[in-house]
Structure formats: structure tokens, C-alpha cells
Amino acid sequence: MNVNDIVNPENLVYAKPALMNENHMHYCPGCSHGVVHKVIAEVIKELDLQEKTIGIAPVGCAVFAYKYLNIDWQEAAHGRAPALATAVKRLLPDRMVFTYQGDGDLAAIGTAETIHAANRGENIAIIFINNGIYGMTGGQMAPTTLSNMVTSTSPDGRNVKTTGGPLKMLNMLALLDGVCLATRVSVHTATAVKKTRRMIKLAFENSMAGKGTSIVEVVSTCNAGWKMTPEAANNWMVENMFPVFPIGDLKNI
């Protein structure tokens, strides 16, 4: 029996999203980025927004996000994605504009751009990948690194007395009147992925409806940076990340 005899419409239960292309992903096996990319591609297709979407890629592991989804993209300088998105959405108000940013990009170097875009209530969606580490540059400490967590720039574990504690950007953003959605999700189980898809869809709908800024924080793994197997990283995330960054809505109006 040939595989094509099985893959026909009535048997098809799963397919690669139409918006994802054939480029080989540079992400490490086990990384959360690939799943989130897939979810975004599915949601854009579902909402029929391909011709209306402009994505803003960050600096960090997702710097090449623009290689994988067949939509128009802008690559921002480190941390500046919300500033780019601000201008794009204001100049093209009928488009869906989203940024895709990691914790170094959003919570360190781009803190000001993030907070002020949200405070202005820019009608953009921010997809925030929080894995508590700088992945692209080789596993350095991030603002979101947990207390006592070992990284290449905190080899004895993060000392919160000298470097501060894990920064809860979402909690800060949820306080702002311009924010209509501040939610924390994950992609480590099928159920979690479904929830993430729902919240990203809502964020994109909010952008189109002009409801304000939506932030979807995806608590993620970096098994390479954490030096764990993908499965161990998922477990470690549940046991250690979730207590600091609890899953759920902080704001949804």
C-alpha cells in the first residue's frame, strides 16, 4: 500500500499548515518555537488574514521567523518590534499586525518599547516566548531567568540579590488601560496547544477589531539552553517555571 492511498481527504486528520513553507527550521529539536509558529500559521489561515497580516520578527532565536511563514514580514532591531508594529498598524489600520518576541527582546532591551506600545493601546498582538534564557547567543541569563537558575552568565545560579528576580512583564502589562488581553499559555501538551491556539486567535481578532494591545505569553522550553532532553525540559518547566509564571488569563476584556 502506498502512503498516498491513505492520505486522502476522508482520512486526513492532520496536515502541515498551508502558510508554512518548505524551509528547514533552524530551531533545536524539542524547542517550543516551532509549535508556536505552526499555531500562528493555522490561525492566520483560519481567520483568512494572509493578505492582511504583517509580522514583526525579533532578534533572538526567532530572528528567522520570517523564513517559515508565507506572509509579509519586517525584521526589527533588538527589542524594537513594538515600535515597528506601532507605525505599521497606525499607517495601515485595517491590517493585522503582530510581533513575535523572546524574553530578552521584550523584557530586557525592548522593555520601553513594549510598555509604551501597550500603554498607548496600540491595536497589535504581541506573541511573547518566555523560556527564561537567551537561547540564540548560547544560554545567558535573561530578565526572566528563575532564581538560582544556572546560565552561562550566572554559572553559580541567578543571585536575585545582585541581579533581580524573574521579571513578570505580563503582570506589569496587564495593569495598563491600553491592554485588552494579557494571558499566559504553554505548548507542552496537546491540550495546552489548543488553548494557545484559542488565545492567539483572540489576540489576532482583537488587533482587527481595534480593541487594544493583546499579549500572549507562551511559557516555553529551551532544552538546549537548559541542557535537558525535550521531555525533561517540559517537566522542568511545569515544576519550576509555572509556579513563577502561572498559566491563565491576567486580563481578557
Next chain:
Amino acid sequence: MSEEISLMKGNEAIAHAAIRYGVDGYFGYPITPQSEIIETLMEMAPWKTTGMVVLQAESEVAAINMVYGGAACGKYAMTSSSSPGISLKQEGVSYMAGAELPCLIVNVQRGGPGLGTIQPSQADYFQTVKGGGHGDYRLITLAPNSVQEMADFVALGFDLAFKYRNPAMILTDGVIGQMMERVKLPGFRRRRTDQEIREQCPWATLGKTPDREPNIITSLELDSALMEKNNERFQAKYRVVEENEVLYEEVKCDDADYLLVAFGSAARICLKAIEMAREEGIKAGLLRPITLWPFPGKILHGYAGKVKGMLTVELNAGQMVEDVRLAANGKVPVEHYGRLGGIVPTPDGVLDALKEKVVK
């Protein structure tokens, strides 16, 4: 609406000219001595008439990156600032040069370094024409010497920026920004429709249509062989700009024995100085570079074979003088006269320097 004659500050002229040109978005942050630009725009409220977006950003860094976002959509996007703020914008300028994005940046210079002073200066010449941000790039640089040119160079800057897909800067100073003069404002142009932008800027990220591949605006290329090709493409473009877009003004150069070389406000002062020199029997002329990059090096090289000496007059410690010396290539002495820290030279000071350093 049509052309209009008015009396206004150079900074105000920039704002009026931007609305009339059909600029899509202005993003800025207040700083003296250029805050009249954003204040005038807010007062004029062009979002009610032309649909132009005017936004006060949280920082200079955010403002230039908003310009990046707008420019990447093929929109006419601009920002303005003064020296310390322009330093902050250099990241965005370099990224836009690397991503080949057209935009207009206005620098109403003040004295530095650091927080310096709010008084006029031309000390950002090096920063503007020699780089400023990182990497091998060039910034199209226009140096107005009047309120009229402040207005006119908005259009010229955008035209050149879009012709070459490169950022352009109006490099002016607190004198030209703050002084009031008669100005003829251009007529109103309609802002381009998205469809017109799609046709004129097929690279713009306006949303992927089925008839084309995704548009990706980026300055990133990790493959060194490809990145070298990108750089070679930029350099080839810069050579075309240098060949075709040089602008300068010659005043009484035909019979000149001595040449003053000055741009912007310094050139205005030199106009009086050459008049005074000629009253004393010294045949002085003025060569005013209007584009600082591309620099009128060839024309200056020509004069180096004709005149007995050159004097650059700048509101700095001697920056453009290096380019004039390169152009003269040792054929004629090139001296410099400048005032620093926000002090504006007087015509008497220029004439004395000419006599002391060049005529002898």
C-alpha cells in the same frame, strides 16, 4: 490647495512642507532646538485633513524604529531631532541603510559633545557623512541654508530616498531651525494610495497578495558570501548617487583668488564675509556644498587648480575641512575657521581668519 507665501521659522517650514508633500507618518520626541516641528504638526492636526499620522514616541530610539516600520510599508515616514537625540537614532539609521529603506531624518544640530548646549552647531558632520551607525553605509545628506531650503528639502530628501531606497537626512542647525524668513510653501500633494505604493514599491510589506512571494524587510544575512554581495550592491548604489546627485552653489567663484567653503548657516555668514573681502580688494568666492554626501569633491578639486587658497568655515573644530583637503589633494592650502560650543561666527571673524590664515 496651491502654493502659499508665509513668514515662519525653519522648523515650522519643515512641518508645513511635510504635510504638503503627502508624508504618511511623522514620529518624534521633543528636544531643543527642533521641538517646533512636532508642535507645529500637532497644531496643524494633519490626520484630520491629509490623513498623516503624527505620533510622539517614548524615545528617539522608538521614533526611528517607528520610521523603520512605516518605511518598510513603502510609506513616506520621517522623524526629526537634535544632536543628542540623533545619536540615539543611529541604530535605526544603520538598520534602514542595511534593509534599504527610504525615509527622511531631520537633525537640527546643537553643540556637543554630550548634552552640550542648545545653541547651534555643525559638529555632527562626521557623524552624518562618515557613518554614525555601524557598518559600511552612506546617508544622503542635504544641508539647507535658508528657511526656503528647509521646506524644499523635505521633497528633495524623500525623492532621493525613494529613488535609491536609502535613508536621507536634512542636516541643519539651530540657526536655520529657529530663524524666521519668507518662504514659499509648495502646493498640497495627495497621499499615495496603498495600490499606488504597491506599484511604486513592490518590496513594501503591505500584506502578501497571491500574485507574489512574501515581502521580507531585513538587514540580516548570516551567509558571509551573500552578505558581501549585499554590501557590494550598496556600494554600487552609493557610487551612482555620488555620480548623479551632487548639489552645490557657487557665489562669485569665477574670478576668485580665494575660496570660502561652507554649508548651512556658516555659508550664510560667508556670503557677507566675501562681500566685505571684496570691498577690501580681496577676491573671495564661496563654494557651498548643498549635498554633504555625496560631497562635491570633484568641483572643489577643479577649484584647487585655480585659486590661491581655501578656507572652510564651520560651526565645529574642523570636520568638513578634511573632505575639502582630500579634494584639493595638496594642490592648494586649505585652512579651517570655526567656532565651538554653540557660538556662531561673525562675518568679521571669517574675514579676519581669511586674511590671517589664507591671504597672508
